[in-house]
Amino acid sequence: MPGMQDRRKLINGVIFILLTVLACTMIYPFAWMISVSLERTANLAMPFPPRLIPGDFSWFNYRLVFENNALLQAYWNSIVIAVFSVTFSVGSALLGGYAFSRGDFKGKRLLFFTVLATMMIPFETRLIPMFTMFNDLGMINTKYPLILPSFVNALGLVLTKQYFDQLPEGLRESAKMDGAGEFKTFFYIFVPLTGPITATLAILSFQDSWNSFIWPLVVINDQDLKTVPLFLSSFSAENGSRLAGVTMALATMSILPLLLVFLFFQKYIIRSVALSGLKGE
Amino acid sequence: MSQIRTKLFGKWRVASRRESHAIWYVFLLPTLLGILLFTVYPLIESLRLSFTRGANERFVGTQNYADVLASETFWYAVYNTVYITVFQLLIAIPIGFLIACLINSLRRSSNLFKVLFYIPNATSMVAAATVFLAILHPDGPLNYVAQLLGFEKVVWLSQPTSAKWGAIILSVWHWLGFVIIINLANLQAIPIEYYEASAIDGATPFQQWWRITVPNMVGSLTILFVLGWIGGLQRFTDAYMLGGLQGSPARSLHTVVGFIFERGFGGNEYGIASAAAYILFVFILIFTYINTKLLRMKI
Numbered sequence: 036m037p038g039m040q041d042r043r044k045l046i047n048g049v050i051f052i053l054l055t056v057l058a059c060t061m062i063y064p065f066a067w068m069i070s071v072s073l074e075r076t077a078n079l080a081m082p083f084p085p086r087l088i089p090g091d092f093s094w095f096n097y098r099l100v101f102e103n104n105a106l107l108q109a110y111w112n113s114i115v116i117a118v119f120s121v122t123f124s125v126g127s128a129l130l131g132g133y134a135f136s137r138g139d140f141k142g143k144r145l146l147f148f149t150v151l152a153t154m155m156i157p158f159e160t161r162l163i164p165m166f167t168m169f170n171d172l173g174m175i176n177t178k179y180p181l182i183l184p185s186f187v188n189a190l191g192l193v194l195t196k197q198y199f200d201q202l203p204e205g206l207r208e209s210a211k212m213d214g215a216g217e218f219k220t221f222f223y224i225f226v227p228l229t230g231p232i233t234a235t236l237a238i239l240s241f242q243d244s245w246n247s248f249i250w251p252l253v254v255i256n257d258q259d260l261k262t263v264p265l266f267l268s269s270f271s272a273e274n275g276s277r278l279a280g281v282t283m284a285l286a287t288m289s290i291l292p293l294l295l296v297f298l299f300f301q302k303y304i305i306r307s308v309a310l311s312g313l314k315g316e
Numbered sequence: 317m318s319q320i321r322t323k324l325f326g327k328w329r330v331a332s333r334r335e336s337h338a339i340w341y342v343f344l345l346p347t348l349l350g351i352l353l354f355t356v357y358p359l360i361e362s363l364r365l366s367f368t369r370g371a372n373e374r375f376v377g378t379q380n381y382a383d384v385l386a387s388e389t390f391w392y393a394v395y396n397t398v399y400i401t402v403f404q405l406l407i408a409i410p411i412g413f414l415i416a417c418l419i420n421s422l423r424r425s426s427n428l429f430k431v432l433f434y435i436p437n438a439t440s441m442v443a444a445a446t447v448f449l450a451i452l453h454p455d456g457p458l459n460y461v462a463q464l465l466g467f468e469k470v471v472w473l474s475q476p477t478s479a480k481w482g483a484i485i486l487s488v489w490h491w492l493g494f495v496i497i498i499n500l501a502n503l504q505a506i507p508i509e510y511y512e513a514s515a516i517d518g519a520t521p522f523q524q525w526w527r528i529t530v531p532n533m534v535g536s537l538t539i540l541f542v543l544g545w546i547g548g549l550q551r552f553t554d555a556y557m558l559g560g561l562q563g564s565p566a567r568s569l570h571t572v573v574g575f576i577f578e579r580g581f582g583g584n585e586y587g588i589a590s591a592a593a594y595i596l597f598v599f600i601l602i603f604t605y606i607n608t609k610l611l612r613m614k615i
Contacts, residue, residue, distance in 0.1 A: 146348070159550055
């Protein structure tokens with residue numbers, strides 16, 4: 036049936052064009068952001084009509100952004116916080132997931148239920164005592180409140196438990212036969228097998244840490260300790276719609292690391308999003 | 317052989333088992349300590365604070381709850397939160413579903429579209445909102461397109477209704493990629509045999525979509541709706557970025573979490589803020605319960 040084939044091809048072509056138009060609409064704000072960031076005069080008045088090719092191309096806004104140390108400082112803060120947060124949250128999820136998968140101990144069901152229950156408690160309900168607690172510890176305006184809570188990674192723990200559940204039981208038996216203790220078995224036999232799930236969890240918690248906003252907004256006032264989103268939001272709040280060029284250069288630079296991470300690991304990220312979304316939050 | 321060993325080392329094995337019991341708690345130590353410090357304690361302390369007032373934490377019974385529920389600002393914040401979230405879901409879920417269906421029907425380049433549509437969701441809401449502050453500028457692209465289509469120029473962030481629609485447009489754009497990814501995962505879970513069987517019976521692609529795809533997706537779309545609702549009730553960053561601490565203009569972008577934030581950290585009224593936080597918590601629990609029911613029904 037050549038007629039059917041042709042019709043099928045035509046429909047596919049229409050769908051392809053439609054999706055391309057829609058995808059361009061989705062990407063347009065970013066393209067426009069970059070274009071404005073490359074216009075020096077955008078700091079005086081918004082370029083009108085909107086254009087994607089800068090009218091007076093210049094690196095002025097980027098030079099300004101990098102000559103001022105504040106953005107680099109914010110990058111550094113965000114990176115340090117993210118590295119520790121990812122390490123702690125992935126580490127505690129792997130340890131806990133392994134215990135719930137292979138362990139045999141009193142209160143296992145109750146403890147697992149407790150971990151699941153923490154997923155239902157919104158952060159906003161805990162916000163004020165979290166602040167007063169870190170305040171009493173003298174840790175406001177330090178990086179600690181942004182790092183330490185990452186030890187709780189309930190979703191990660193559930194995902195690692197499921198991952199360990201799929202691995203053959205024989206692994207542990209043979210390691211034990213060789214006289215290895217639980218920790219040795221865990222580190223030398225199981226951890227090397229956790230590549231895919233570790234990558235997924237690391238990306239998820241990196242995104243969480245890098246994008247987090249309300250909690251840093253509460254615990255950080257010090258200009259030198261601001262994370263990238265805090266720095267961007269305070270800059271944009273202080274300047275309103277003035278300095279659109281510099282603001283868009285800052286926005287571009289704040290998106291760039293995450294965009295690169297996303298493009299490099301898109302397969303993992305898209306899969307982990309589907310996974311976390313199906314499990315609920 | 318193993319029987320003999322059990323007999324010989326029976327006692328030793330029991331001791332070893334007990335030892336290995338204890339070691340599992342060491343594995344769980346980081347998680348359990350974290351839950352105790354950052355979940356259980358704050359949850360209880362928040363409940364306690366919600367019955368107190370002032371710097372000396374005077375016990376006031378349920379006065380804070382009564383005050384929150386009698387506050388017009390609170391109810392306006394609830395209204396704003398619900399308004400933005402309802403339209404966000406009603407727009408993003410059907411459109412995301414349709415786009416996912418289109419992407420799923422392509423044999424090639426579906427991965428490219430997945431990535432392109434997901435990019436906004438991969439960026440932080442703060443950066444996305446910063447860009448949208450400029451998009452919604454009176455001389456920005458959105459007005460330019462609106463004027464090309466013959467509409468009046470709108471100063472988006474100056475009127476309560478248009479400001480909320482600014483937030484809705486931002487949140488739909490930012491969330492759409494997530495909806496598409498979830499829908500694609502669920503579309504691919506529909507057994508291919510359904511389509512093959514109906515093709516033999518001579519069903520057209522549209523009939524297949526309407527009779528197989530849509531009924532099979534109702535369940536996961538419902539779950540997506542509840543998930544989006546729970547997330548939407550906690551919205552803060554988008555509204556805060558567009559409207560500031562007070563949710564300007566005229567508090568039209570003041571959300572429930574914004575209320576908690578403003579009373580707690582703007583006014584140091586921990587009691588009022590905690591009471592509002594607990595009211596939000598109860599609502600979220602109800603919807604989480606509905607969601608687990610839906611997940612169990614597996615419709």
